[in-house]
Amino acid sequence: MENISAGMSERRLIMLAADGEARAIRTLYDRYAPRVYAVVRRIAGDDDLAQDYAQEAWIRAIRALPTFRGDARFSTWLHRIAVNSALQALRKSETRRKREAPIPDQVPVAPRGGDALLQKQLERALDVLPEGMRRVLILHDVEGYTHEEIGDTLGVTSGTSKSQLFKARAKMRDLLSSLSGASQEHGAEAWSI
Amino acid sequence: MEHLTAETLAGLVNEVAQPEEAAHLAECQVCRAKLDDYREQTEALGNLPEIVPPRGDWGVLEARLRSEGLVKPPGAFEKLGLAQTPAWMKVAAAVMLYLGGTGTGVVLAHNDKPQALGEMAMMSDPTMFANSATVDDAASAVRIAEQYYVSALARYRELMLTESGGQPGVDQMSKYAALEHLAAASQAALRQAPGDPYFNGLLASVLGEREATARMVSRKDNWF
Numbered sequence: 001m002e003n004i005s006a007g008m009s010e011r012r013l014i015m016l017a018a019d020g021e022a023r024a025i026r027t028l029y030d031r032y033a034p035r036v037y038a039v040v041r042r043i044a045g046d047d048d049l050a051q052d053y054a055q056e057a058w059i060r061a062i063r064a065l066p067t068f069r070g071d072a073r074f075s076t077w078l079h080r081i082a083v084n085s086a087l088q089a090l091r092k093s094e095t096r097r098k099r100e101a102p103i104p105d106q107v108p109v110a111p112r113g114g115d116a117l118l119q120k121q122l123e124r125a126l127d128v129l130p131e132g133m134r135r136v137l138i139l140h141d142v143e144g145y146t147h148e149e150i151g152d153t154l155g156v157t158s159g160t161s162k163s164q165l166f167k168a169r170a171k172m173r174d175l176l177s178s179l180s181g182a183s184q185e186h187g188a189e190a191w192s193i
Numbered sequence: 194m195e196h197l198t199a200e201t202l203a204g205l206v207n208e209v210a211q212p213e214e215a216a217h218l219a220e221c222q223v224c225r226a227k228l229d230d231y232r233e234q235t236e237a238l239g240n241l242p243e244i245v246p247p248r249g250d251w252g253v254l255e256a257r258l259r260s261e262g263l264v265k266p267p268g269a270f271e272k273l274g275l276a277q278t279p280a281w282m283k284v285a286a287a288v289m290l291y292l293g294g295t296g297t298g299v300v301l302a303h304n305d306k307p308q309a310l311g312e313m314a315m316m317s318d319p320t321m322f323a324n325s326a327t328v329d330d331a332a333s334a335v336r337i338a339e340q341y342y343v344s345a346l347a348r349y350r351e352l353m354l355t356e357s358g359g360q361p362g363v364d365q366m367s368k369y370a371a372l373e374h375l376a377a378a379s380q381a382a383l384r385q386a387p388g389d390p391y392f393n394g395l396l397a398s399v400l401g402e403r404e405a406t407a408r409m410v411s412r413k414d415n416w417f
Contacts, residue, residue: 034243169203
């Protein structure tokens with residue numbers, strides 16, 4: 001059996017994982033799980049749903065590994081699967097999360113520079129953003145999709161995507177203002193970053 | 194003065210302003226400040242960190258992957274919890290198992306007054322190992338060769354006791370011959386199962402022992 005290590009080339013890891021080698025799959029999982037979980041968590045807006053979506057995304061990805069040809073980066077390929085999987089699951093979900101439900105106090109985030117309080121506020125505001133707005137805002141502002149890509153992914157026109165995005169940004173600003181407990185009257189200082 | 198709407202300002206984060214919008218922004222500090230806020234908000238969203246999955250997430254996923262047949266069944270070393278063990282440690286483990294078994298065999302064979310099986314090993318046909326057609330045949334050949342080796346060791350001990358008046362010793366030539374056959378059998382087994390950790394470990398240990406024995410033989414039989 002080949003000795004699988006974190007330093008092994010990604011291409012080799014992918015080949016082994018496609019062949020069902022558990023440790024290769026685990027290595028890929030360890031490497032990309034935070035990224036996959038982050039995108040599905042934000043799309044889901046809920047921890048429990050996010051776990052289900054992440055599992056589904058990984059299952060789909062591992063199942064599709066033999067078809068991965070390396071035309072795109074693996075991280076990009078995996079990310080697309082995670083986004084599509086989460087969006088599809090969200091559509092299928094009959095019981096949509098109630099927006100008035102208590103917002104989780106903490107979303108465990110990977111260590112990274114930046115304002116932790118602001119990041120927490122952003123995550124909480126994302127969670128309470130209406131679903132349609134949240135999807136577009138996450139795909140565009142968080143994940144860097146173009147409006148054309150969002151249109152393809154969500155089955156809407158790029159114009160609709162833009163319109164939703166602008167509304168989402170405005171709503172997001174209001175939410176951040178209320179989260180920081182300040183006035184919205186020309187409230188640049190209310191949630192000033 | 195009528196301010197720009199929130200959606201218009203949100204759009205101007207990465208859209209080109211129309212002339213009238215640009216003119217308003219040039220005059221209105223409030224709208225400029227709001228637009229700056231939208232830009233900072235957008236930038237902050239783009240810099241959100243990754244999120245650590247809940248503990249135990251991998252365990253659930255692994256179980257699902259196995260249930261769907263997307264993961265190979267664990268091998269022998271994985272079952273023993275040695276999946277991440279370096280190769281040299283696996284070989285060492287195989288050597289320990291092998292030598293442990295050999296030692297037991299020597300003790301047992303010595304008590305049974307073994308015959309000169311080292312000579313039998315020398316006379317036996319090595320192709321019986323090389324021509325093994327299946328893993329089972331190859332494994333059987335390895336077991337037979339191991340028995341030869343164990344018996345040869347017992348014979349060395351017996352010869353030594355006879356020739357040196359009770360001091361332990363070894364017939365290195367017979368030992369070398371038995372090791373030769375054991376190496377051939379291990380190689381035949383590996384041709385059937387190249388990834389088998391036991392056979393790999395066994396072959397490594399046998400080759401090492403054979404080399405050491407060869408050095409002993411050359412020192413003993415220094416005809417020049």
